[in-house]
Amino acid sequence: GAGVSQSPRYKVTKRGQDVALRCDPISGHVSLYWYRQALGQGPEFLTYFNYEAQQDKSGLPNDRFSAERPEGSISTLTIQRTEQRDSAMYRCASSRKLAGHNEQFFGPGTRLTVL
Amino acid sequence: QKEVEQNSGPLSVPEGAIASLNCTYSDRGSQSFFWYRQYSGKSPELIMFIYSNGDKEDGRFTAQLNKASQYVSLLIRDSQPSDSATYLCAVSQGAQKLVFGQGTRLTINP
Numbered sequence: 001g002a003g004v005s006q007s008p009r010y011k012v013t014k015r016g017q018d019v020a021l022r023c024d025p026i027s028g029h030v031s032l033y034w035y036r037q038a039l040g041q042g043p044e045f046l047t048y049f050n051y052e053a054q055q056d057k058s059g060l061p062n063d064r065f066s067a068e069r070p071e072g073s074i075s076t077l078t079i080q081r082t083e084q085r086d087s088a089m090y091r092c093a094s095s096r097k098l099a100g101h102n103e104q105f106f107g108p109g110t111r112l113t114v115l
Numbered sequence: 116q117k118e119v120e121q122n123s124g125p126l127s128v129p130e131g132a133i134a135s136l137n138c139t140y141s142d143r144g145s146q147s148f149f150w151y152r153q154y155s156g157k158s159p160e161l162i163m164f165i166y167s168n169g170d171k172e173d174g175r176f177t178a179q180l181n182k183a184s185q186y187v188s189l190l191i192r193d194s195q196p197s198d199s200a201t202y203l204c205a206v207s208q209g210a211q212k213l214v215f216g217q218g219t220r221l222t223i224n225p
Contacts, residue, residue, distance in 0.1 A: 031211060042119075042203045042215030043159065056212060091158060095211070101147045101166050102211055106158040 002026065004107030006092050012113045013082055021077045021110045025094030032075050033093040033104055034067055043091055043106075049075060050098050082114045118142060119206050121216035130225050134191040138204030138216055141185065147207035148180055148187045153218065154200045163189060194223045 005024045013019050025032045031050050035043035045059040051072040060066070064082075069075040079086055091109045095102040120139045128134040136150075147166055151159035165171045165178040165187065177190040187206075191198055201218040208214045 033211075033213075035215075040123075041217050042205070043213075045212050045214065048211060050211075056209070059212075098211075101164070101207075103149070103161055103164055104213060105161060106151075108158050 004092055004094050004105055006090075006107040006110050008110060009108060010111045010113075012115065014115050015083060016081055018078065018080045019082055019112065021079075021090050021112070023075045023077070023092030023094075023107060025073065025075070025092070026096075026105060029094035029096050029105075030072070030098055031095045031102060031104075032069055033095070034075070034077050035091045035093065035106075037089045037091055037109070046077070079112075082112075084114050087112055087114045117216075118208070118214045119204055119216040121202075121204050121219045123217055124220040125222055126219055127222045127224060128194050130194060130196060130223055132194055134194045134198065134221055134223070136189040136191075136202050136204075136219050136221065138187045138189075138206075139185055140187070140204075140206040140214075142206065142208055142214075143182075143185065145206045145208060148178070149205040149213065150176075150178060150189045151203040151205060151215075152200045153203055159203055191221075196223045196225055199223045 033048040034046040037043045047057040049069040064080045089109045093104040093106045150163040153159045163178040175192045179188045203218045204216040205213040
């Protein structure tokens with residue numbers, strides 16, 4: 001496939017469990033972004049990577065959230081000790097360029113529900 | 116003041132008319148501006164981007180940017196029912212981060 005892929009598409013978990021959300025960017029895209037989108041709102045920035053380096057994690061809500069991209073391709077967003085307020089759509093995007101004007105393309109998202 | 120503001124709508128436009136969507140932003144340092152279309156239950160789809168003051172046309176879509184007024188707009192000519200969606204304005208903050216507005220819900224009435 002040519003687009004950004006994310007897995008799982010849906011995740012239901014119990015409060016207190018850890019979850020890992022995966023993103024596979026468009027081939028050749030060097031930058032990868034994580035966003036969270038609440039219903040009726042625009043995506044909210046969480047963090048992003050250029051190659052394997054995490055450039056900005058200012059949007060991560062607290063230290064239960066972490067992300068990695070160890071080989072500069074696939075990325076994992078991990079939420080530890082999930083809480084009900086973590087329930088949201090988690091979206092990944094990728095872009096071809098490092099800086100300047102960089103168009104970001106979104107994947108289908110992972111719908112996380114914490115019971 | 117929100118960093119990126121859009122009227123949430125709903126905006127209702129008759130088929131064949133021009134739909135006008137507006138967005139204001141607060142960061143004067145922003146350099147890149149994007150419009151995404153999001154159908155219900157789907158992911159945002161990039162439809163237009165603009166980096167310089169003025170107009171940029173692509174088919175039925177025209178993006179307009181006025182950096183002095185910190186204003187960006189999207190015009191959709193000859194609106195079709197398939198244009199019914201939420202339109203998200205996104206503005207760059209810093210090198211690569213995007214800040215999104217809450218989106219404007221557009222309905223095209225046949």
